[in-house]
Amino acid sequence: MTRKIAVVSAGLSDPSSTRMLADKIVKAVLAELDVRDVRREARVLELRDVAHDITNNLLTGFAPKALAEINAYVAGADALIAVTPIFSTSYSGLFKSWLDALDREALEGTPVLLAATAGTARHSLAIDYAMRPLFTYLHAEPISTGVFAASSDWGAEADQVAPLQKRIDRAARELADRLAGSVAKQKLDPYDPEAYLDGGSFADLLTDLPTRG
């Protein structure tokens, strides 16, 4: 079964270093999956393309078509690579707005590779104090290594001891291991009676009231 990897980039410019980082990570992840003989596909999704849709979703409660397609791909993916610029000490507002508009259950149990970009390495911990709790709250499963790229990582001033590629490769291995050792994601359609009745009848709900609101 082909494993699906959704790559979400919240970069705002074009080209953006956030997208560049996303591309480098997905390339490494795909290579690691190939080594493990895991059939795979990946799709890179740019939030800038649906920025207006995201705002409209927040205002109207439904996702316009382009955003709905992205969200459906993410919800059905076996893994997510989430890459955001760090603005004012945290993930970008667009990135958070997208997650706010995403179905609350969409990422439950999904392994996530966290990655971020910023001007300097002083923001690198934002992955762990801002992104990680967010995904934990959504019951996603972020892998332990996050990948942070500062502007300097793209030039001669890059970290020579633990270079960006080495950090990417480590995260890619972790994600690939997780995927190789897991079964493909099977999501029950919420409109399938199996999903909310668990094989029973509505009469069962009358005697054993559901716990969800």
Add this chain to the structure above:
Amino acid sequence: MSDTTWQGMQFGLMSVSDITRNPVTGETPSEAQRIRDIVTIAKHAEQAGLDVFAIGEHHNPPFFSSSPTTTLAYIAAQTERIILSTSTTLITTNDPVRIAEEYAMLQHLAGGRSDLMMGRGNTGPVYPWFGKDIRQGLPLAIENYQLLHRLWREDVVDFEGKFRTALNGFTSTPRPLDDVPPFVWHGSIRTPEIAEQAAYYGDGFFANNIFWPKEHYQRLIGLYRQRFAHYGHGAPEEAIVGLGGQAFMANSSQDAVDQFRPYFNAAPVYGNGPSMEDFTEMTPLTVGSPQQVIDRYAAMRDTFGDYQRQLFLMDHAGLPLKIVLEQIDFLGQDVVPVLRRELQKDRPANVPDGPTHAALVTAKYGDATPRQPRPNANRGDNVTGGSPYQDSESAFGKAANK
């Protein structure tokens, strides 16, 4: 005039009772004005040949409709034919005993011209105001409706549940008109358990079909139809489906767009969001000529199957009374007569008509005389003597009641 001989489809209005500033004049109607206007609107709907007037229930400004049965009973007294309904009645925060009593009263006063739609409500604070927790919305809807359903069908009810004080030997009065409970719709925009609930009881299901793309509601209605059959009430196409809708009309589509745009842009539900063009493309809102509205709504059955009730939201977003009445005239004169003709075509014979009290009475009694409950003399309690009504067996046999 519209052809009212065909009972298959019921067309009407649904109001949320918002009191919204008119963005063109800058004026906000008073509560007193808006309440007078809603009566005018409902009466006008009947005169225009519409079949249903429904009003919502809210417990916070800028809405006025906290007590739908009061409003509907007043309208019932001033109309002859139109069915009075709700959009919606809060099954979560109301005591089901009070719903049973109030809507049975309304049903008597309206001569059977009333039904109601259950909803959970979407305003968070309403729950704590009535001592409830929004996180319990679904269990409340399930338990409360189970009790309501029994209160209208059993003369004496013993009940013990999670949310309400227990009942022992309780009789909800008055008994429903002709001992036939009001028809119930269950409304939901996203919860499959509510579609399941409607299917389980063989009640109607209503999709508000206003704010989101129609494909979203298609899944819930598809589920409801499938489960209606699963619970043995008939084929999927025999399930009772209602839809909301939204339109603004003028003789030319450009006039409609120009007239409605300021109201659209300032409307609380979609203002400052998508453009009116995008929103009308994505959702069933139609702004244009009556023919455009006919085309859009005649096609709804292609998505949802043949259905029984179509309600339009017309009095909202600060539209002044005069414009609302004009919109009702467009519906009554230009749109509904054509939709009746169109939707009658190719409608399978087993698709039921829109629900009415008369049809429910016939279904229950055939040619027999409907039950008319008459209480026994007051014994001071309901507990020791069996039924409190003369035509039912008491604990000591029928003779004991005489």
